[in-house]
Amino acid sequence: MRTGLAKDDLKSRCTPAYAGHSIITLAIMGGFKFIVPAADPLTPLGVEILGIFMGMVYGWLVVGDLIWPSIAGMIFLGLSDYSTVVDEFASGFGNNTVLLILFFFLFTNIINSAGIIEYVAQWILSRKFAYGRPWVLALLLMLATVVAFFMVSATAACLVMIPLIKTISFLYGFKPGDKWPMLMLGGLIYVGSTSYMLLPYKTLPLVVFAGYEAVTGETIAYLPYLLIALAATGVAIILFLLMCKFVFRPDVSSIVNCKVSFEKNAELSEYQKFVFLFFAVTLGLLMISNIIPGSVFPFSILKEIGSTGILAAAVMFYLACQLKEGQTINELFSKNISWNIIFLMAAAMSISDAFMSDQTGITEWMTSVIVPLVQGTNSVVFIIIVCVICCIFTNLAHNLTAGAILTPIILPIADVFGLNLPALVLCMMVVFDVGIILPPASTVGAMFHSDSEWVPGKSAYFYGIVYSVLNLFNAVFIVYPLGCMLM
Numbered sequence: 001m002r003t004g005l006a007k008d009d010l011k012s013r014c015t016p017a018y019a020g021h022s023i024i025t026l027a028i029m030g031g032f033k034f035i036v037p038a039a040d041p042l043t044p045l046g047v048e049i050l051g052i053f054m055g056m057v058y059g060w061l062v063v064g065d066l067i068w069p070s071i072a073g074m075i076f077l078g079l080s081d082y083s084t085v086v087d088e089f090a091s092g093f094g095n096n097t098v099l100l101i102l103f104f105f106l107f108t109n110i111i112n113s114a115g116i117i118e119y120v121a122q123w124i125l126s127r128k129f130a131y132g133r134p135w136v137l138a139l140l141l142m143l144a145t146v147v148a149f150f151m152v153s154a155t156a157a158c159l160v161m162i163p164l165i166k167t168i169s170f171l172y173g174f175k176p177g178d179k180w181p182m183l184m185l186g187g188l189i190y191v192g193s194t195s196y197m198l199l200p201y202k203t204l205p206l207v208v209f210a211g212y213e214a215v216t217g218e219t220i221a222y223l224p225y226l227l228i229a230l231a232a233t234g235v236a237i238i239l240f241l242l243m244c245k246f247v248f249r250p251d252v253s254s255i256v257n258c259k260v261s262f263e264k265n266a267e268l269s270e271y272q273k274f275v276f277l278f279f280a281v282t283l284g285l286l287m288i289s290n291i292i293p294g295s296v297f298p299f300s301i302l303k304e305i306g307s308t309g310i311l312a313a314a315v316m317f318y319l320a321c322q323l324k325e326g327q328t329i330n331e332l333f334s335k336n337i338s339w340n341i342i343f344l345m346a347a348a349m350s351i352s353d354a355f356m357s358d359q360t361g362i363t364e365w366m367t368s369v370i371v372p373l374v375q376g377t378n379s380v381v382f383i384i385i386v387c388v389i390c391c392i393f394t395n396l397a398h399n400l401t402a403g404a405i406l407t408p409i410i411l412p413i414a415d416v417f418g419l420n421l422p423a424l425v426l427c428m429m430v431v432f433d434v435g436i437i438l439p440p441a442s443t444v445g446a447m448f449h450s451d452s453e454w455v456p457g458k459s460a461y462f463y464g465i466v467y468s469v470l471n472l473f474n475a476v477f478i479v480y481p482l483g484c485m486l487m
Helices: 007-015 014-033 042-063 067-079 086-095 096-113 116-125 134-151 154-171 180-197 202-216 220-247 270-292 299-320 329-333 339-356 361-374 379-396 399-416 421-433 443-450 459-486
Strands: none
Touching: 007 096, 014 042, 014 067, 042 339, 042 361, 042 399, 067 086, 067 180, 067 329, 067 339, 086 339, 096 154, 096 202, 096 270, 096 299, 096 339, 116 134, 116 270, 116 459, 134 154, 134 180, 134 220, 154 180, 154 443, 180 202, 180 220, 180 361, 180 443, 202 339, 202 399, 202 421, 220 421, 220 459, 339 361, 361 379, 361 399, 379 399, 379 421, 379 459, 399 421, 421 459, 443 459
C-alpha cells in the first residue's frame, strides 16, 4: 500500500520557483495593508481586502493553483476585522451558488456516465449530408458542442468533444498541429463557452445573476433570456464558420475528397432511456420553477424548493433507484467533480461579498476609477469599454471570479448612465463566458492552452485573441441591442 507522496510528487511541487511564488502570494495577502496607505474612499479594511484579493489572483495566475490560494484567502479574510475564519468558511462553502454547483456536478456525472453525450454527438455526425463537406461537418461539430455544453458541465463536455474532434481529424488524414483541427478545437471552446449560458443554472450565469439581483433586487426573465442566449450562440457559430472559411482558409481537401461515413447509432439501452428521461424531467422542473409565477400552486412548491433543492432531490431520487449494474456510488460521484471550481467559487463569493461591504469603500473606489474612463462617452463606447474591462479581468483571473466581482461594481455605474441593466448584464455574461486568451481565464481555456501537441507554440494565444474579438463583437452589437428590445 502506498502512503504519502512519492519522491517525484515532491519534486514536482517543491521547486524553488513554486515555493518563491507561494511565499509572494501569502506576503501580498498579509502585507499589502502595511505598504499601501488608505486613501478616501478606500478604508484601511478596504486596502486589506484588496491585498487579499490580489494575493489570491497572484496565486491562481502565477502559482497555478486554484485550491490553496482560495483557502488562504478565506483564512486571511477571517483574520481581518471584516469577519471570522469560521464565518468565512461557513458563508463560502454554504453559499447557495456553491451548493448548486456541487449538486450540478453530481447530476451531470449521472448523465455523462450513461454515455448520453456520445450518443447525441454520434447521431449528429452520422448525417449523410455532411459527407465530403468540410464546413457542414464543422457546423455539425459545433452543434454537437452546443448540445454537450447544454447537457453537462463545460469540462465534461470538452472531455467528450475534444477526443471526438481529434478522432475525426485522424479519420480525414489530419495531423496534430494542422490548421483545420486547431480551428475546430478553438471553435469548440469559443462556441461551447458561448452556449454555456443557455441554462441559467450553470455556474457562471448563477454568479452573474447573483450580482445582478444583489444590485437591483430583481431577477432576469427566463424566456427573453433564453431567446437572447440562443441568438448569441447562433451568431457565435456563424462568426466562427465565416472566419474559418474566408479568413484562415485551412486546407480541407482531404475532407472534400473523402466519402467516409459514420456508423449509425446503436439503440439506447433501458438504463440509458431511464437516464435520458431522468434528465428531461429534471431539466423541465428547473425550467418550470423559473418560468411559472411562484404564486401558482403547485408550482409555488418548486419555487420554494429552488434550483439547488430540485437538483438535490433529483440526485436523491437517482440514488433511491437501482444503479447501473456494477456501478458504485463512490465511482459515480468521485469523477468529474472539479474541486478547483468549488474552492474557487467559495473564495470568489466570499471576496465579492467583502468588496460590496460598506466597511471597505471598494465599490466607491472602483466606481471613481471606472467613471472617468467612460464619462462623456455615448452608450456604445461605454458598453465597449465595459466589455473590454470584463475581458481583461476574465483572462487575468478566472471568468467566475470576474463575474462575481465586476457585476455588482459595473451595474450601479451603468444605472447612472441610464442603460438597460438586464441587457448589459447579458452582454457582460457573454464576455465572461469566453475565457480563452490566457490559461487561468477558464477551465476549458486552460485545456485549450495545455494541448501543446494539437495547438503548438503560441497558437493558443493567437486564436484566443481572435475568438475573444469575435465574442466582443457579438456581445456589443448583437446581445445588447437584442436585450434592449426584449427585456
